[in-house]
Amino acid sequence: MATIKDIAKKLGISISTVSKGLNGAGDISEEMRQMVLDTAVEMGYASKRIQKLGKRKVCILIENMEYENIDQFGYEIVVGFKLSAVRRHCEVSVIPTNLNMLTQEKYDTFMLKNGFCGAFLLGFALHDDYIRQLDKTNVATVLLDNYNPNRHVGYVGTDGYNGIDMAIKHLYDYGHKKIALLNGSKNSMVTNDRRLAFLQAMDRYSLKVDPNLIANGYYVADCAKDHVGTFLSNGATAIVCASDLIASGVINELKRLGVQVPKDVSVTGFDDLPIARHLSPTLTTIRQDRVALGKSAFIMLEELIGGVSISKLLLKPELIIRDSTGPCPE
Amino acid sequence: MATIKDIAKKLGISISTVSKGLNGAGDISEEMRQMVLDTAVEMGYASKRIQKLGKRKVCILIENMEYENIDQFGYEIVVGFKLSAVRRHCEVSVIPTNLNMLTQEKYDTFMLKNGFCGAFLLGFALHDDYIRQLDKTNVATVLLDNYNPNRHVGYVGTDGYNGIDMAIKHLYDYGHKKIALLNGSKNSMVTNDRRLAFLQAMDRYSLKVDPNLIANGYYVADCAKDHVGTFLSNGATAIVCASDLIASGVINELKRLGVQVPKDVSVTGFDDLPIARHLSPTLTTIRQDRVALGKSAFIMLEELIGGVSISKLLLKPELIIRDSTGPCPE
Structure with a gap:
């Protein structure tokens, strides 16, 4: 595992500059900070720093899915995730993404910079940059309804x-x-x-x-x-x-x-x-059951963070019979 | 949900006798106790009583699987389950079963009598009595590598x-x-x-x-x-x-x-x-990863107890390359 010293050596800068970059201090340039973070990610420093953080922080990144209103698919999923997270003393940030953010910064760098130890990705498409980067990520990540072979990535869905x-x-x-x-x-x-x-x-x-x-x-x-x-x-x-x-x-x-x-x-x-x-x-x-999907996503993320390599977790669906079905006409 | 009163009425006995039966008091016959327990299970009283219990208790029932020695398949599964349970302040009893026990008493009755709110069943065959009773159980139950459509039953395995x-x-x-x-x-x-x-x-x-x-x-x-x-x-x-x-x-x-x-x-x-x-x-x-299988079984059981109807949870396997494989002969 890389140390701050290794990063400093690789970049040819001082240890204190690396430390400032990692901690978001104001007196180094944004460019330098980005370089320090990218190098830290590349050298596998990420998880070590995250482990040191006292309070655990995770995020839900939402791309192209409506979730602000109870009528929308994402709403209860986010609620369920937060319910489980609160019970386990974990802080959740819900972050709608945009093209600018996804292209400007690598996924792992974004996670390291913001001190998140795991993420639940909602509504992303297979061709999105962040999804393509998951093949090589070291960050615990849960997807809804999408599979990735990486051991740090799992998915939740309904059977x-x-x-x-x-x-x-x-x-x-x-x-x-x-x-x-x-x-x-x-x-x-x-x-x-x-x-x-x-x-x-x-x-x-x-x-x-x-x-x-x-x-x-x-x-x-x-x-x-x-x-x-x-x-x-x-x-x-x-x-x-x-x-x-x-x-x-x-x-x-x-x-x-x-x-x-x-x-x-x-x-x-x-x-x-x-x-x-x-x-x-x-x-x-x-x-x-979208609340249950959200809850399951959180418990899965927690296990992935703890090194349990869950591939998938599927919920039992339920058939709700209402008025749009009836006997076959003669 | 049935009450103690309902059970007393159904059996034509006093409320205090029902209460003694449920709490395992010594001054009623074993036969009466069994009848009270069976009726309580039948009438759906079980989960209500379990909810009242302060400390949560679950069990691992083991049939036909070796687990006492580290070389055996079940050993690390049991260890992983216990590791997760301890972290979540849940007490685990490991109970090897036998034909006598399985035929003498119904699964739900056994669970109610012993105050277990959930079980992990290891090594059972499809024709075992307890497995056949799972179609109708109200008890949260996790199986290894076996599916049951009941919403209270889930399974863990490796993909x-x-x-x-x-x-x-x-x-x-x-x-x-x-x-x-x-x-x-x-x-x-x-x-x-x-x-x-x-x-x-x-x-x-x-x-x-x-x-x-x-x-x-x-x-x-x-x-x-x-x-x-x-x-x-x-x-x-x-x-x-x-x-x-x-x-x-x-x-x-x-x-x-x-x-x-x-x-x-x-x-x-x-x-x-x-x-x-x-x-x-x-x-x-x-x-x-058998430790991870055990850990996953516990977190799944905990969610099932909480009403999240997980159908299956599969871990990612890993190919370990050693010396028994080599190039195809000419």
Whole structure:
């Protein structure tokens, strides 16, 4: 493990300048400070300093996910994380990121500079700089619904296989045979899992999979209008959606086309956001317990900080049956 | 939630008799006590009483797994569990079970009677009474390597997909093409996972799967002699084993047949038990961090007790390269 002396030697500067850089003292240039921090990260000094800090500090970095309002997906996740953190005497900073911040500074440097010993990353895409840097990070990091092979990185999520299976079984019990899947964006691990889960479940209940009844949209309501027509013309009597937002778009599009839910077509969502109860008809959906996701993310982060290399932690989903599903029409 | 009054009413006895039964007072018959406890469990009274107990108590129930010696699979798991429990001020009882105990008393009744608010079950088979009762339990329960759909039951394990993939990649890099799998006992979730992981990994590296090179043994050394001959006559140059004990049997059988490891045939294990370092040649294997498994089991149990419905928690395995693997012979 590198010492302050090693860093000073490598940069050809004094030990006191390194110390000032690491501690954020005001009398050295910002440029020098950045160089000291980057070198400290490179030489593996990071964790040592973090260990010395008395109060443990972690952060939630949020990119591209709404979380400020209780109706939004991220809200309860952040609440759950903070609940667990408070009980374990750990301070949490919630930091919305932006392109400027992500490109200006490396992830590990950001963490070291701010004295964070771990982070929960929410809403990042695979091509984001911080996500790509995770292959080599030494910082304990938890992702939502995304896998990284690095031993310091784990992920939390909801068991989508179990969830999709419950939805398909529910529709099967109602006599549906032609079941469509409107999935989320491509290039997402969750989207891929839900597709495989759909194929597996259809097989389990001996239902035929029609490629015309499987499509990728995006995780927004708007994507429904591109696919619902095709599903209908291929005889779908039920549409399984990869999120509640997609399902809300599907219900609207069905209404626009004069198709009744659930009399003509049943619809299921995924997430159980508050809107699921307010849609008309109310939405049958697969519940992700978001408070529990947040709590689990924190306990996982704590274990990763302590050197327990958790790969993944999946919660049990729950099927919430409401009014958007019903018997298959004759 | 049922009250003491409800239990008294149901059994047609006085409230004070119910109270004596629940608290283990000496002046009622053992038969009456058992009836009170069984009724309390049936009526969902259990968790309420447990909540009232000041100090939290959990147990590890061990069936058919050796744990008393550091060389044995269960030892470090128990150590890891206790380490986490102590840090969280929770008392742990380690209880080896026996057929008598398992048949005499229901799982939930046993837990209530002894004031345990959760249990970690080690080494049980799917047909054991306690495992079958888990479908309906209200007691927070963690299993090693076994799934149950009940929301109060979760499982910890090591990511076998990742592990087997690393072993196959390692052999592939050494030029092996005819790779055999000597798996564990049938009817085990882990055995099934390892078979699927093997098929997936072979496919990933474009290696042909030969059904003659896949066999189920048992998780003991002795099973090797039934399969190694068949593997050799079908041209295997590498044998991936589902445990270190199986691998030790395979190495002995190869020696007996005059085949050199790794010059003629490479062998890999799974677990990284202490014996892996003492075999000759030392064993290349997929490490399960058993202390971390125990620690994870405890934090999972704690979350289940708190109502967070964790389905599974998987650790990252590690490939430990030693002397039992080498380049594929010409």
